[in-house]
Structures are given as structure tokens and as C-alpha cells.
Amino acid sequence: LEQFGADAVRYWAVNGRPGTDTAVDEGQMKVGRRLAIKILNVSKFVLGLAGDDAWAGQVTEPLDKSVLANLADVVQVATESFENFDYARAIERTEGFFWPFCDNYVELVKGRAYGAGSEQAVASARRTLVEALSTLQRLFAPHLAFVSEEVWSWWQEGSIHRAAWPSADQIRQLAADADPAVFEAASEVLGEIRRAKTEAKRSLRTEVESAIVRDTDSRLTLVSAASADLKEAGRIADLQFEQADEAGVVVTLAAED
Structure with a gap:
């Protein structure tokens, strides 16, 4: 104790x-x-x-x-x-x-x-x-x-x-009319943004020049429902969505000063 x-x-x-x-x-x-x-x-x-x-x-x-x-x-x-x-x-x-x-x-x-x-x-x-x-x-x-x-x-x-x-x-x-999967989908994309910054040995406060989310149409619909929050939390200037069979997030970090 x-x-x-x-x-x-x-x-x-x-x-x-x-x-x-x-x-x-x-x-x-x-x-x-x-x-x-x-x-x-x-x-x-x-x-x-x-x-x-x-x-x-x-x-x-x-x-x-x-x-x-x-x-x-x-x-x-x-x-x-x-x-x-x-x-x-x-x-x-x-x-x-x-x-x-x-x-x-x-x-x-x-x-x-x-x-x-x-x-x-x-x-x-x-x-x-x-x-x-x-x-x-x-x-x-x-x-x-x-x-x-x-x-x-x-x-x-x-x-x-x-x-x-x-x-x-x-x-x-x-939570009437909620889609429970929106939270998980948005969390996964945020995790990919964080991972890209960590792998580049950059601060999590680093600005993101662009992020391209690739996934099925149904998953993209979920992510887009939280797009404004994702842009704010990830410091993303340009967030794009592309239909693809294989999921992934392509992240371009802003240049270092």
C-alpha cells in the first residue's frame, strides 16, 4: 500500500x-x-x-x-x-x-x-x-x-x-444516429500521422503539408466525417481522400526551418 x-x-x-x-x-x-x-x-x-x-x-x-x-x-x-x-x-x-x-x-x-x-x-x-x-x-x-x-x-x-x-x-x-466506427477510423488515421512524425524524428507538433488517406469508399466516408478534427489535431494543411483497395496514409511533412 x-x-x-x-x-x-x-x-x-x-x-x-x-x-x-x-x-x-x-x-x-x-x-x-x-x-x-x-x-x-x-x-x-x-x-x-x-x-x-x-x-x-x-x-x-x-x-x-x-x-x-x-x-x-x-x-x-x-x-x-x-x-x-x-x-x-x-x-x-x-x-x-x-x-x-x-x-x-x-x-x-x-x-x-x-x-x-x-x-x-x-x-x-x-x-x-x-x-x-x-x-x-x-x-x-x-x-x-x-x-x-x-x-x-x-x-x-x-x-x-x-x-x-x-x-x-x-x-x-x-448519440442518436451515430456510426460507432467513425471514432476508430479517425483514430487510425491520427495514429498514422503520429507515426510518420515519429519515424522522421520530428515533433508531434510538426506541421503536415499534406496527408492522403487511401482506403475503401466506406472507410473514407467514416474518416471524412471527422476531417476537420483530424486536420486540427494532426496540423494538416491539406487532407485528401483516395479510393484504394489497400489502406494507407501518405504523409508529407512541412520542411524543417
């Missing part, structure tokens, strides 16, 4: 399957500690992005609806897992959504949440961020009780452990 903290030990314990022997695993406790720290950091960042009036916004943008549609599925699985006493599956699915949310969605909409885009698009990003954050904090609360209580206290009244459990149906209502 002194070395890793209570939440890290709880993380190790909850990942054990009922009826099986579970050895003490400091490696897993380190993962739990890293997760707790990430919850602290992303909560602080999102709350700084969203502002005080975020709950008043409507979710209108395809990428925002897509991430909420995926989150609704996570809530449903986590709820069913708790009802079946399968706590390991509940945190597994929650954590499986949490990391892409932090690494991809938050990065994709960061510029829009700061104000890049129409008033409607900005409000949509901010509402989605607080909706997802509130849901994730409550999903983590049974597992990482202390960090969840701390971040909840930053912006909500009362204890998170007395708050209502998130509703998959309510989240799906916000």
Missing part, C-alpha cells in the same frame, strides 16, 4: 477471476498506479477544456456521437458484468475504452473544445467531453475508489459512491 497506493492494490485484486488463485503481481499494481494517475490528469485537462456551461451543449458532430455510442456499449457490458459478479470484465472493458478516449478522442477534439469551429461544433465537443468524463469516473469508482472520489469532488456535489450508475440508454439517446 505504501509503495503503490490503495487504488493500485485494488486494481490488482479486481483483475483476479473468481475461483482462481491470484499471485501478488507488482507489475499489475504499477499498471493500476499509472491508470490512477491518468484519471487524475485527464480529469483535470478535460475540466479545463470544457468550461462551466458544457452541460448545456447538444451533441451534434459525427465524431462526438460515435465516441458516445462506443461508451454506451461499454456501460452496458460493465453493468451486465457487475450483475454477474464478473468485476474483472467490467474494468477490462472500461479501461479498454479509457485509453483510446484519452490518447485519441481528447486529442482529436482538443482544438474544437478550445474554440476552433462553429459555435455548435464547439458546444458538441464540450458536452461530449463532460458526458464521457462523468461516465468514466463512475465506471471506475467501484474499482479505483479513492482517485474516483477525488476527481468527482472537483466538479460534482456529494460522494461518487452515492451517485447514480450511468445509463447506456441515456448515452445512446445523446
Whole structure:
């Protein structure tokens, strides 16, 4: 407990399957500690992005609806897992959504949440961020009780452990007409942009002169739904789409000064 903290030990314990022997695993406790720290950091960042009036916004943008549609599925699985006493599956699915949310969605909409885009698009990003954050904090609360209580206290009244459990149906209502695949498709392209910069040993803040996304028509439709966010997050001056049987992204970085 002194070395890793209570939440890290709880993380190790909850990942054990009922009826099986579970050895003490400091490696897993380190993962739990890293997760707790990430919850602290992303909560602080999102709350700084969203502002005080975020709950008043409507979710209108395809990428925002897509991430909420995926989150609704996570809530449903986590709820069913708790009802079946399968706590390991509940945190597994929650954590499986949490990391892409932090690494991809938050990065994709960061510029829009700061104000890049129409008033409607900005409000949509901010509402989605607080909706997802509130849901994730409550999903983590049974597992990482202390960090969840701390971040909840930053912006909500009362204890998170007395708050209502998130509703998959309510989240799906916000994500009406969503295509859940938009988030994954946009994340993959963003990953290729990052990889090109890393392989060139350039900063992730490097400007991209052009990026050509090659894929099937159906996949290009998904990516194009998030094109404005991709351009902002990837610092892409010219984003193009080409139909192709083999997927790929051709990236041309801006010349070094």
C-alpha cells in the first residue's frame, strides 16, 4: 500500500477471476498506479477544456456521437458484468475504452473544445467531453475508489459512491444516429500521422503539408466525417481522400526551418 497506493492494490485484486488463485503481481499494481494517475490528469485537462456551461451543449458532430455510442456499449457490458459478479470484465472493458478516449478522442477534439469551429461544433465537443468524463469516473469508482472520489469532488456535489450508475440508454439517446466506427477510423488515421512524425524524428507538433488517406469508399466516408478534427489535431494543411483497395496514409511533412 505504501509503495503503490490503495487504488493500485485494488486494481490488482479486481483483475483476479473468481475461483482462481491470484499471485501478488507488482507489475499489475504499477499498471493500476499509472491508470490512477491518468484519471487524475485527464480529469483535470478535460475540466479545463470544457468550461462551466458544457452541460448545456447538444451533441451534434459525427465524431462526438460515435465516441458516445462506443461508451454506451461499454456501460452496458460493465453493468451486465457487475450483475454477474464478473468485476474483472467490467474494468477490462472500461479501461479498454479509457485509453483510446484519452490518447485519441481528447486529442482529436482538443482544438474544437478550445474554440476552433462553429459555435455548435464547439458546444458538441464540450458536452461530449463532460458526458464521457462523468461516465468514466463512475465506471471506475467501484474499482479505483479513492482517485474516483477525488476527481468527482472537483466538479460534482456529494460522494461518487452515492451517485447514480450511468445509463447506456441515456448515452445512446445523446448519440442518436451515430456510426460507432467513425471514432476508430479517425483514430487510425491520427495514429498514422503520429507515426510518420515519429519515424522522421520530428515533433508531434510538426506541421503536415499534406496527408492522403487511401482506403475503401466506406472507410473514407467514416474518416471524412471527422476531417476537420483530424486536420486540427494532426496540423494538416491539406487532407485528401483516395479510393484504394489497400489502406494507407501518405504523409508529407512541412520542411524543417
